Amino acid sequence: MRRKLAAGNWKMNGTSDALAQLTALRNAHPTPGVDILICPPATLISAAVVTAADHPLAIGGQDCHMAQIGAHTGDISAAMLKDAGASYVLTGHSERRTDHNETDEMIRNKTKAAHAEGLIAVVCIGETLKEREAANTLDIIAGQLAGSLPDVLTAENTVIAYEPVWAIGTGKVPTTNQIGEVHDYIRTKLEQRYGAGVGKSIRILYGGSVKGSNADEIFAVSNVDGALVGGASLKAEDFSPIITALENA
Numbered sequence: 001m002r003r004k005l006a007a008g009n010w011k012m013n014g015t016s017d018a019l020a021q022l023t024a025l026r027n028a029h030p031t032p033g034v035d036i037l038i039c040p041p042a043t044l045i046s047a048a049v050v051t052a053a054d055h056p057l058a059i060g061g062q063d064c065h066m067a068q069i070g071a072h073t074g075d076i077s078a079a080m081l082k083d084a085g086a087s088y089v090l091t092g093h094s095e096r097r098t099d100h101n102e103t104d105e106m107i108r109n110k111t112k113a114a115h116a117e118g119l120i121a122v123v124c125i126g127e128t129l130k131e132r133e134a135a136n137t138l139d140i141i142a143g144q145l146a147g148s149l150p151d152v153l154t155a156e157n158t159v160i161a162y163e164p165v166w167a168i169g170t171g172k173v174p175t176t177n178q179i180g181e182v183h184d185y186i187r188t189k190l191e192q193r194y195g196a197g198v199g200k201s202i203r204i205l206y207g208g209s210v211k212g213s214n215a216d217e218i219f220a221v222s223n224v225d226g227a228l229v230g231g232a233s234l235k236a237e238d239f240s241p242i243i244t245a246l247e248n249a
């Protein structure tokens, strides 16, 4: 009932020659059995939308401002992403939380701004290594969910990405039991807050060092509806096996 999603986050990587990776991706998956999303740097969004035209490959932003317009040098609004052809935006990625001191409240407002423009928000949450070692993971997840999600949302306009900070870009991946524990917990929290219908329908992605070689076992975990992939989304030849693993899950 939940359509699976393979999402790639290029972060601050890629100039126009990287568009060739999108072409390779669409050629490798002419009729994908799962949703595919690539979030390139903002400078490439318009061109990426053109490259992905007439293919289900969706293009998203990596962040948006909470305001629609205004004096915010260097920032990009949800309306601008929408205008450029994006259909998704990441909110609350741990690198935004760390590099730009983004709080749960800011992330909630960004998520609302995304929804107001008709974008699908991929709201990212996850604990640090210190928090996990102190056995605080589920409390941190509960707090981030409570603070980063608006009171009103739908399963169509919201995706959750669970990304343990210590697994991002490190090659370290939680055990499947650890992933399952957090995903099941997120599912329960969503059902409690938004009701069973919405709570059961929101997609929950896992992110953090997902590769072709570990995708099968991660996608077999309960309540894992796809992945948010950084490093392994930059090259079509690395991302493609993850898409295939998700199609076969």
Ligand code: PGA
Residues within 6 Å of the ligand: 009, 163, 167, 168, 169, 170, 171, 207, 208, 209, 210, 228, 229, 230, 231, 232
């Ligand atoms: P990674 O990044 O796949 O390179 O670990 C994941 C992410 O930050 O979304």
